Amino acid sequence: MSDPFVVVGGDAAGMSAASKARRAAPDRDIVVFERGEWVSYGACGLPYYVKGEIQSLEDLVSVTPEEFREERDIDLRTGHEVVAIDTDERTVTAESESGTVVQPYGHLLIATGAESVVPPVDGVDREGVYTLGSMSDGKELREYVARARDDADLQQPDRGLACRYLEDCTGPVAVVGGGYIGIEMAEALAANDFEVNLFQRGDRVLKGFSDETSEYVAEHLRDEDVVLHLDAEVRALSGDDRVEAVVTADDRIEVEMVLLGTGVRPRTDLAEAAGIELGETGAIAADAYRETNVPDVYAAGDCAEATHVVTGEPAYVPLALTANRHGRAIGRTVTGTPTEGGDIAGTAAVKAFDSEAARTGILDPEEARAAGFDPVTETVTAKSRAGYYPADGTVTVTLTADRDSGRVLGASLVSEYGEGAVHRSHAIVAALEAKATVTDVENYDLAYAPPFNTTWDPVLVAAKVLAGTLRDTDMEP
Amino acid sequence: MSDPFVVVGGDAAGMSAASKARRAAPDRDIVVFERGEWVSYGACGLPYYVKGEIQSLEDLVSVTPEEFREERDIDLRTGHEVVAIDTDERTVTAESESGTVVQPYGHLLIATGAESVVPPVDGVDREGVYTLGSMSDGKELREYVARARDDADLQQPDRGLACRYLEDCTGPVAVVGGGYIGIEMAEALAANDFEVNLFQRGDRVLKGFSDETSEYVAEHLRDEDVVLHLDAEVRALSGDDRVEAVVTADDRIEVEMVLLGTGVRPRTDLAEAAGIELGETGAIAADAYRETNVPDVYAAGDCAEATHVVTGEPAYVPLALTANRHGRAIGRTVTGTPTEGGDIAGTAAVKAFDSEAARTGILDPEEARAAGFDPVTETVTAKSRAGYYPADGTVTVTLTADRDSGRVLGASLVSEYGEGAVHRSHAIVAALEAKATVTDVENYDLAYAPPFNTTWDPVLVAAKVLAGTLRDTDMEP
Numbered sequence: 001m002s003d004p005f006v007v008v009g010g011d012a013a014g015m016s017a018a019s020k021a022r023r024a025a026p027d028r029d030i031v032v033f034e035r036g037e038w039v040s041y042g043a044c045g046l047p048y049y050v051k052g053e054i055q056s057l058e059d060l061v062s063v064t065p066e067e068f069r070e071e072r073d074i075d076l077r078t079g080h081e082v083v084a085i086d087t088d089e090r091t092v093t094a095e096s097e098s099g100t101v102v103q104p105y106g107h108l109l110i111a112t113g114a115e116s117v118v119p120p121v122d123g124v125d126r127e128g129v130y131t132l133g134s135m136s137d138g139k140e141l142r143e144y145v146a147r148a149r150d151d152a153d154l155q156q157p158d159r160g161l162a163c164r165y166l167e168d169c170t171g172p173v174a175v176v177g178g179g180y181i182g183i184e185m186a187e188a189l190a191a192n193d194f195e196v197n198l199f200q201r202g203d204r205v206l207k208g209f210s211d212e213t214s215e216y217v218a219e220h221l222r223d224e225d226v227v228l229h230l231d232a233e234v235r236a237l238s239g240d241d242r243v244e245a246v247v248t249a250d251d252r253i254e255v256e257m258v259l260l261g262t263g264v265r266p267r268t269d270l271a272e273a274a275g276i277e278l279g280e281t282g283a284i285a286a287d288a289y290r291e292t293n294v295p296d297v298y299a300a301g302d303c304a305e306a307t308h309v310v311t312g313e314p315a316y317v318p319l320a321l322t323a324n325r326h327g328r329a330i331g332r333t334v335t336g337t338p339t340e341g342g343d344i345a346g347t348a349a350v351k352a353f354d355s356e357a358a359r360t361g362i363l364d365p366e367e368a369r370a371a372g373f374d375p376v377t378e379t380v381t382a383k384s385r386a387g388y389y390p391a392d393g394t395v396t397v398t399l400t401a402d403r404d405s406g407r408v409l410g411a412s413l414v415s416e417y418g419e420g421a422v423h424r425s426h427a428i429v430a431a432l433e434a435k436a437t438v439t440d441v442e443n444y445d446l447a448y449a450p451p452f453n454t455t456w457d458p459v460l461v462a463a464k465v466l467a468g469t470l471r472d473t474d475m476e477p
Numbered sequence: 478m479s480d481p482f483v484v485v486g487g488d489a490a491g492m493s494a495a496s497k498a499r500r501a502a503p504d505r506d507i508v509v510f511e512r513g514e515w516v517s518y519g520a521c522g523l524p525y526y527v528k529g530e531i532q533s534l535e536d537l538v539s540v541t542p543e544e545f546r547e548e549r550d551i552d553l554r555t556g557h558e559v560v561a562i563d564t565d566e567r568t569v570t571a572e573s574e575s576g577t578v579v580q581p582y583g584h585l586l587i588a589t590g591a592e593s594v595v596p597p598v599d600g601v602d603r604e605g606v607y608t609l610g611s612m613s614d615g616k617e618l619r620e621y622v623a624r625a626r627d628d629a630d631l632q633q634p635d636r637g638l639a640c641r642y643l644e645d646c647t648g649p650v651a652v653v654g655g656g657y658i659g660i661e662m663a664e665a666l667a668a669n670d671f672e673v674n675l676f677q678r679g680d681r682v683l684k685g686f687s688d689e690t691s692e693y694v695a696e697h698l699r700d701e702d703v704v705l706h707l708d709a710e711v712r713a714l715s716g717d718d719r720v721e722a723v724v725t726a727d728d729r730i731e732v733e734m735v736l737l738g739t740g741v742r743p744r745t746d747l748a749e750a751a752g753i754e755l756g757e758t759g760a761i762a763a764d765a766y767r768e769t770n771v772p773d774v775y776a777a778g779d780c781a782e783a784t785h786v787v788t789g790e791p792a793y794v795p796l797a798l799t800a801n802r803h804g805r806a807i808g809r810t811v812t813g814t815p816t817e818g819g820d821i822a823g824t825a826a827v828k829a830f831d832s833e834a835a836r837t838g839i840l841d842p843e844e845a846r847a848a849g850f851d852p853v854t855e856t857v858t859a860k861s862r863a864g865y866y867p868a869d870g871t872v873t874v875t876l877t878a879d880r881d882s883g884r885v886l887g888a889s890l891v892s893e894y895g896e897g898a899v900h901r902s903h904a905i906v907a908a909l910e911a912k913a914t915v916t917d918v919e920n921y922d923l924a925y926a927p928p929f930n931t932t933w934d935p936v937l938v939a940a941k942v943l944a945g946t947l948r949d950t951d952m953e954p
Contacts, residue, residue, distance in 0.1 A: 342920030349924035423900035434911030443819030
């Protein structure tokens with residue numbers, strides 16, 4: 001009773017930590033404060049909920065609040081917002097409808113997550129402008145989609161002008177941001193017969209991936225009648241009460257809805273106010289055990305930075321697996337078994353209509369040079385199955401390595417959905433974590449059979465080609 | 478002219494070596510002797526040719542003899558059987574229809590491949606008994622299939638008794654051996670409406686894979702009406718001229734054809750006669766550069782052993798990728814750039830009807846103990862995509878590690894075809910090559926998105942569970 005483990009935030013990191021701590025310490029007091037009503041939900045599934053492939057928001061929840069309370073004996077307090085942390089007194093203060101509580105802690109985990117970045121332009125507060133950061137965002141979007149489809153069924157003849165490309169258009173909408181959320185939402189909306197305008201500030205979608213991956217995915221988006229607006233920074237969302245158009249430097253596109261997929265930033269206010277240090281990335285800094293500068297105070301999930309396995313430097317890559325893994329490690333550490341959370345590789349995957357893509361490690365040459373590497377990159381397109389096998393898919397692999405050491409730095413892979421770009425990226429992640437060289441990868445004894453790859457899997461083909469380039473450039477004066 | 482690179486055997490290892498040497502040394506004399514007419518063919522594709530998914534044997538050839546001769550300037554002599562190697566004189570003697578030639582060599586590569594093992598039982602020489610080791614084997618089998626189907630169309634009413642299970646049976650046939658060739662051929666024959674009886678000496682198919690993988694694949698075979706005869710050592714193939722039945726200790730099954738998929742053994746006669754040493758595995762021994770005990774004489778492909786990355790000991794695992802990789806390394810070595818061929822991990826993959834399976838490393842407890850390890854194994858079945866995603870596949874992963882060091886020793890994975898067991902095995906291969914521990918794998922930052930896996934990929938789930946078991950057993954007295 002005197003040494004409670006207190007968690008602020010009831011999503012992946014927080015609930016993983018609480019669950020792991022419970023298994024390790026059956027008698028420990030474990031208190032979780034969550035300001036909303038949902039806990040342990042799969043935010044990554046929201047685009048598929050909006051799309052209509054998942055029927056109920058509840059389906060995204062892996063463990064319900066009741067299960068946490070009753071089966072895992074965790075004192076989970078939803079509807080409680082933590083408003084202050086006192087690291088001297090070792091307490092947190094939480095407010096709820098029933099008043100204010102001051103909760104002492106023995107160990108504290110800050111898992112406050114991230115919030116959607118709203119670009120600083122006129123009109124983002126108009127009706128019809130959405131983000132997709134929370135379950136309630138998902139609910140509102142799905143309701144919008146259903147409403148718009150009903151309206152379209154009634155009024156189709158009046159909407160022809162705005163929907164320029166599609167015959168049975170539900171209405172033209174905008175997605176701002178060509179990252180994975182933007183692309184998944186473009187798919188979700190297009191599947192519901194919206195004409196989707198995708199606005200990307202830079203000159204390509206999926207900027208963390210390779211150029212070739214971006215181009216491949218962009219082609220798929222265009223094939224599916226998504227209208228790509230590249231180099232198109234949004235200046236304003238115009239309209240009266242309701243958004244009516246997206247305004248860029250060159251254009252004004254009429255839309256009926258805008259989804260902002262312009263990234264997230266860590267929620268750090270609470271930690272900062274308590275004197276907990278942030279790192280250079282702007283997220284909460286933590287050591288290998290995920291402990292902050294304040295003893296017994298941990299941070300994990302989308303509010304915290306982590307160590308990048310390639311650079312050895314802190315990085316901010318807010319994704320679900322890291323949150324789970326770090327939460328789990330903290331649950332063990334605070335119950336007596338110090339456990340490192342492990343590094344990150346900046347790995348990400350996305351399905352874009354009928355294509356799939358993954359990236360991992362460091363691909364950007366400037367980023368690589370800043371970390372002391374001399375990056376060399378090759379891209380190959382290789383058959384995804386034996387050439388004679390009755391299927392003709394390909395996988396395009398971009399591989400980057402350091403010129404002198406040959407160490408693999410990063411990769412980006414893309415293929416048709418089902419041709420295995422994403423699962424093949426697993427091999428490169430393992431190579432990054434092992435600090436393997438391109439020659440090491442070239443010699444991987446990967447599984448081969450005609451229905452799955454060519455004798456040299458596309459990953460090996462990329463390694464062969466890049467190893468050759470490294471050898472050739474070695475010989476230059 | 479004075480220092481030719483001579484290759485004996487024109488398949489994967491030989492032609493890879495010749496091609497690589499040509500690229501590195503445009504003026505070198507490169508002579509390849511191949512006793513047959515086919516070179517550089519994908520024997521792994523033969524089951525799909527017999528099945529009918531590949532229309533022509535030529536489709537299996539990646540580079541034709543003409544291309545090797547004309548585009549790659551390789552002196553390829555098909556129809557030439559090398560009958561002697563003289564390592565003192567540094568010559569090989571080859572016979573062909575046009576006589577005998579004695580060819581001097583500067584470097585020699587022995588790439589004589591493997592031959593099908595025919596079990597020492599009565600009747601294996603009867604008509605209607607096939608193996609699948611060569612292109613001509615494939616041709617004969619496909620012709621048999623076509624002929625039998627034609628006959629069946631004409632005579633169906635007379636064949637009802639022998640085909641016990643299937644309505645439109647082409648005829649009952651036997652496949653002897655439940656390895657990957659046996660299983661691929663069972664699929665090929667079943668797809669052509671044969672009733673397939675699969676005879677396996679041991680108690681499960683795919684004995685190099687985990688029990689759970691074997692059981693999963695066996696279920697798929699049974700679902701497809703393959704009649705599995707386990708613990709069924711074949712005693713004789715009875716009949717008159719033509720095979721009529723497979724006889725085991727307990728049973729006599731009438732069949733119209735028998736395919737022997739009972740493994741291969743290295744073709745080493747030529748090397749042995751020349752004083753080249755074999756290893757304990759019975760295949761030709763070679764060092765890291767694939768050089769034999771005789772200087773300047775190399776061995777690669779299905780006639781040679783290789784070093785296993787887990788045990789550090791020689792192993793005989795005759796597969797296409799190793800042949801290609803070792804051939805390529807030799808091509809570089811003999812042209813002035815010493816290049817190691819790389820180790821093997823004993824990786825293999827197979828598609829069995831609608832399932833897929835892969836294995837890598839050391840799974841057999843006795844084999845692990847013989848190599849000085851104390852193996853601990855866990856098997857998990859985990860969802861292949863997010864639980865809420867509209868698909869409900871699973872991947873079953875068996876993972877083995879050493880108790881004390883935690884080092885990963887091997888894995889076996891199985892799933893429905895398309896759910897990614899094979900491509901996921903790539904991560905474990907990379908882990909084996911890096912000598913990674915289970916905790917290392919548990920911390921891999923693998924790609925995640927709902928259409929591809931759960932937040933913890935099945936590979937990570939297996940690592941988590943096995944790491945937990947290792948920790949628990951650590952604490953035992």
